[in-house]
Amino acid sequence: MRRRRHAVILLAAVLAALWVFGAWRGPLITIGPAQRVQTHNPKMGVHTRLTDEVEEWKIKRTLEMVREMGAPWIVEYFPWAYYEPAKGRFVWNHADMVVDHARAQGLTVIARLGFVPEWARPKDTTALYLDEEGYDDFADYVYAFVEHFRGRVDYIIIWNEPNLRHEWGNRDVDPAGYVELLRRAYQRAKEANPEIKVLAGALAPTLAPEGSPDGMNDLIYLQRMYEAGAAPWFDILAVHAYGWVYPPEDPPNPEVVNFRRTELIREIMVQNGDEDTPIIITEAGWNDHPRWSKAVRPAQRIAYTIAAYEWALQKWDWCQAVVMWAFRFPRPARTYQDYFTFVADDFYPKPIYWEVQRYARTGQP
Amino acid sequence: MPGLASRRVRDAAHHRRWVAGAALALAALIFLLWAVLAQGGPLSRDRTWERIRAEGVLRVGMDASFPPFETIDPETEAIYGFDVDLANALAEELGVRVEFLNIGFDSLYDQLLAGRFDAIISALPVDYTWTEDVRYSEPYFQAGLVLVTTWTLASTIQRPEDLVGRRAAVEWGSEGDAFIRRLEREHGQVEVLAMESPVEALEAVRAGEADACLVDAVSAYQAIGGDDALTIVGAPLTEASYAIAVRRNSPVLARQINTALARLREAGFLDELIRKWMMTQ
Numbered sequence: 001m002r003r004r005r006h007a008v009i010l011l012a013a014v015l016a017a018l019w020v021f022g023a024w025r026g027p028l029i030t031i032g033p034a035q036r037v038q039t040h041n042p043k044m045g046v047h048t049r050l051t052d053e054v055e056e057w058k059i060k061r062t063l064e065m066v067r068e069m070g071a072p073w074i075v076e077y078f079p080w081a082y083y084e085p086a087k088g089r090f091v092w093n094h095a096d097m098v099v100d101h102a103r104a105q106g107l108t109v110i111a112r113l114g115f116v117p118e119w120a121r122p123k124d125t126t127a128l129y130l131d132e133e134g135y136d137d138f139a140d141y142v143y144a145f146v147e148h149f150r151g152r153v154d155y156i157i158i159w160n161e162p163n164l165r166h167e168w169g170n171r172d173v174d175p176a177g178y179v180e181l182l183r184r185a186y187q188r189a190k191e192a193n194p195e196i197k198v199l200a201g202a203l204a205p206t207l208a209p210e211g212s213p214d215g216m217n218d219l220i221y222l223q224r225m226y227e228a229g230a231a232p233w234f235d236i237l238a239v240h241a242y243g244w245v246y247p248p249e250d251p252p253n254p255e256v257v258n259f260r261r262t263e264l265i266r267e268i269m270v271q272n273g274d275e276d277t278p279i280i281i282t283e284a285g286w287n288d289h290p291r292w293s294k295a296v297r298p299a300q301r302i303a304y305t306i307a308a309y310e311w312a313l314q315k316w317d318w319c320q321a322v323v324m325w326a327f328r329f330p331r332p333a334r335t336y337q338d339y340f341t342f343v344a345d346d347f348y349p350k351p352i353y354w355e356v357q358r359y360a361r362t363g364q365p
Numbered sequence: 366m367p368g369l370a371s372r373r374v375r376d377a378a379h380h381r382r383w384v385a386g387a388a389l390a391l392a393a394l395i396f397l398l399w400a401v402l403a404q405g406g407p408l409s410r411d412r413t414w415e416r417i418r419a420e421g422v423l424r425v426g427m428d429a430s431f432p433p434f435e436t437i438d439p440e441t442e443a444i445y446g447f448d449v450d451l452a453n454a455l456a457e458e459l460g461v462r463v464e465f466l467n468i469g470f471d472s473l474y475d476q477l478l479a480g481r482f483d484a485i486i487s488a489l490p491v492d493y494t495w496t497e498d499v500r501y502s503e504p505y506f507q508a509g510l511v512l513v514t515t516w517t518l519a520s521t522i523q524r525p526e527d528l529v530g531r532r533a534a535v536e537w538g539s540e541g542d543a544f545i546r547r548l549e550r551e552h553g554q555v556e557v558l559a560m561e562s563p564v565e566a567l568e569a570v571r572a573g574e575a576d577a578c579l580v581d582a583v584s585a586y587q588a589i590g591g592d593d594a595l596t597i598v599g600a601p602l603t604e605a606s607y608a609i610a611v612r613r614n615s616p617v618l619a620r621q622i623n624t625a626l627a628r629l630r631e632a633g634f635l636d637e638l639i640r641k642w643m644m645t646q
Contacts, residue, residue: 288538291431291470298538299561334494335471351542 029056035064036106037072040363041313044356045073045110045323046342047283050098051082053330060101061347062328067105069342069353070360073321074107075157075282079115080141081127087119087137090144099152110155110199110282110323113142113185121169129169135181139188146192155197157238157282158185161204163221165214173216175224179233186233200234201225202282203265205242205257219254219264226272236320239265240283241308244294248308259284259308266318278320284308285324289339302352306359411617413483421461425452426477427487428470433583433642434488434607437467447642451505452486454634455609458625474499477612484622485610495610500619503626504606505635510541511585511597513570514577522577524599529553534566534575540603541566541579564588571595581605583643590644 046066050059066074078095085091102109116130120137130138146156161167162178186198203218210220222237239262243250246258254264262281269277287294288301296304305324312322328343342353359365417423427448429435435446444465456463466482473485478498490508491501514522521527525544529552535541537559549555558575560566563584569575571594580588582601589595609626611618629635 291428293430293469297536297562298542299536299559302538332494334492348543351538351546354546355538 029060031100031104032060034104034106035067037067037070039070039072039360041070041309041360042072043312043319043321044071044309044360045075045321046071046327047323047325048074048076048102048327049329051077051079056097056101058330058347059098062343063101063105063107065343065347065349065353066107066327069357071356072106072108073110073323074102074327075110075112075323076102077112077115078145079127080113080120080138081115081117084117084141084144086117088140090148092148095145095149099149103152108155109153110157110280110321111145111149111153112157112160112202112282113138113145114159116169126169128167129171130181131169132177132180135184138181139184142185143188143192146189146196150193150196154195155199155236155280156189157199157202158182158234160202161240162201163203163206163216163218167204173221175216175221176228179225179228179230182230183233197235198233199236199238199280199282200230202238202240205240205261207255207257218261219268222265222268223272226268226274231272231274231277235277237265237269237277237279238282239279241281241322242284242325243286243296243304243308245296247300248304248311259304259311262316262319275318278318279316280320281312281322283325284322285326285340287336287339289336292336292339295336295339298351302355303365305352306356306365309356309359310365411615413612413615414617414621417459417461417483417618422464423452423456423459423461423484424464424466424482425484425486426466426468426473426482427452427485428473429465429467430470431488433587447506447638448486448488450638450641451629451635454629455486455622455625458628459621474610477610480612483611483615483618488607489610491606491608498613499610500613500615502609502611502619502622504608505626505630506582506607506639507601507605508582508607509601509603509605510544510579511582511601512577512579512599513567513585513588513595513597515570515594516596518576519596519598522598525579525602526552528555528577530555531576532556532558532574534558534560534569534578536560536563536566536580539563540581544579544602567595586639586643590640 048062048066050062053059053062076098083090083092083095099109115127116134120134121129142156159178159181163173165171165173168174182200189196189198201222203221204215205218206215208215208217241259241262242257243259244257246256248259250258250260252260252263262279266279269275286296286301286304288298289295309322312319326340328341329338329345331345332338341350342356343349427435427444429437429444433446434448435444437444444467452463468476470487473487473489474495476482477485491504512522512525525548528548533545533555535545535557542559545555545557558569560569563580566578566580567584567588570578571592579602585597589597609622611622
């Protein structure tokens with residue numbers, strides 16, 4: 001009996017020693033020394049999708065590979081529901097990890113904000129639903145985010161593709177409603193940090209006809225935003241510029257979704273006296289899925305991607321960055337989406353990664 | 366006390382027999398429960414198969430935009446191709462007829478699970494991440510990378526490592542491109558010709574600009590079908606098995622499809638489809 005008690009005490013002592021040793025050992029993954037992106041084209045960027053990446057080494061490896069590829073910009077998603085699980089209670093651990101590793105790699109973070117927690121929306125609505133009653137709660141989150149990351153994150157995007165019904169919480173899209181959300185978020189963001197750059201729009205390029213149940217044509221939606229008084233409430237316009245099956249030099253045409261549709265967006269800005277406001281393309285790219293109707297061949301995908309980066313560098317002085325969708329997913333999407341990536345989920349670089357890296361190093365398309 | 370001792374021995378033997386009998390009965394009960402209840406057990410029910418037998422119709426989902434496997438004739442609007450012939454032959458083996466549903470590729474799994482059709486036959490690569498949801502048949506076609514060279518060089522180029530120090534053509538950005546980059550890192554330099562398409566990579570070999578190329582099996586078959594100068598050497602270098610998928614709760618249908626596929630393979634029908642749709646088109 002006594003022997004057993006001694007054994008239990010001994011075991012407890014060993015476990016306690018192990019726990020103390022583990023607690024004192026410090027983190028396994030360190031931020032590491034500050035790095036700088038070497039690139040021919042300072043406008044290159046990628047969407048990193050680290051939102052659901054749990055392990056720190058994978059976050060660090062992703063951002064190292066982005067730097068090594070030669071892209072100084074990233075867009076990363078910081079869902080409201082993840083970081084404010086209850087009103088006024090913020091949990092920034094994961095966001096801090098992503099931002100600190102990105103900065104250590106010399107990357108500029110554009111933070112996309114959205115995704116509504118359950119407490120901020122009516123029951124049985126989607127996480128993309130936010131009505132006017134919740135606008136101030138969202139603006140409070142924006143304030144908290146901007147304040148917390150002051151000096152570390154200088155760009156935020158308010159919402160995503162509000163011109164699509166699905167992204168607007170399965171409601172009829174509402175440009176004036178979005179402008180009101182933008183206004184409140186902008187004002188709170190500037191209260192937290194007057195230097196923050198607020199990006200609006202990130203409109204989905206779509207040819208949806210007037211009155212379509214699925215959404216609103218991005219060109220029409222942007223004009224309606226201006227009519228609703230949007231101009232003072234954003235510093236930069238975020239644009240989505242997918243190329244689908246067309247090369248990047250394909251001419252702009254209101255009836256076609258292509259990379260240079262961005263120029264039509266730009267025209268609307270100029271027509272509304274907003275020519276001093278720059279654009280950042282926060283999503284773009286080509287897909288090489290063998291079975292998807294909007295995909296191209298792998299060779300075309302490489303050529304078009306590099307040509308698009310170069311096009312923005314040479315011809316669009318009003319465009320600050322082109323951020324391609326998407327660098328890597330934490331796990332396979334098991335759809336055509338997997339064929340947008342530069343790196344497989346196991347970090348194996350696809351040929352497009354090496355070719356974009358070669359372009360960033362040499363400037364040769 | 367010899368009487369007591371012998372009674373103990375008798376009791377112990379009786380106890381052992383009782384335990385053995387109980388264990389046997391329990392095993393039989395477990396087997397019976399598994400056979401009746403487990404999906405895929407020999408006595409398990411398969412309502413999909415029961416419906417197919419009752420109605421005499423096998424409903425097949427496919428994305429008819431992928432020649433030569435499935436495509437639509439613009440004049441008749443009929444779907445035709447390798448998979449269509451295969452589905453018809455399978456249905457004949459099963460004693461039923463086929464009904465085709467044309468569905469976008471990314472929706473095929475969801476529509477199968479939602480019960481819109483019974484099987485996917487659509488040049489569908491086996492994806493092990495789906496095996497909790499679907500049962501795959503035995504593969505009926507290997508679409509992975511193959512090494513193609515000329516008959517003249519086939520004795521010296523037998524495997525990818527033989528390309529070191531030689532000229533190899535690939536489709537830029539493709540799986541073949543990724544393969545050759547890895548090969549170079551592991552085995553040494555290859556003079557790589559990056560082409561716009563697999564057809565151009567094959568053309569480079571035919572024209573003598575490259576000693577070999579790495580392309581997908583379909584492109585290789587299509588090139589070799591009309592050209593006696595080219596040949597595939599060795600086994601496929603990557604796995605891209607095309608198989609038929611059914612719901613997990615269709616174990617009998619899965620078995621029937623595999624049995625029918627085996628008979629078709631045995632009869633040379635699958636080779637005949639390759640010749641018909643890839644080598645003589």
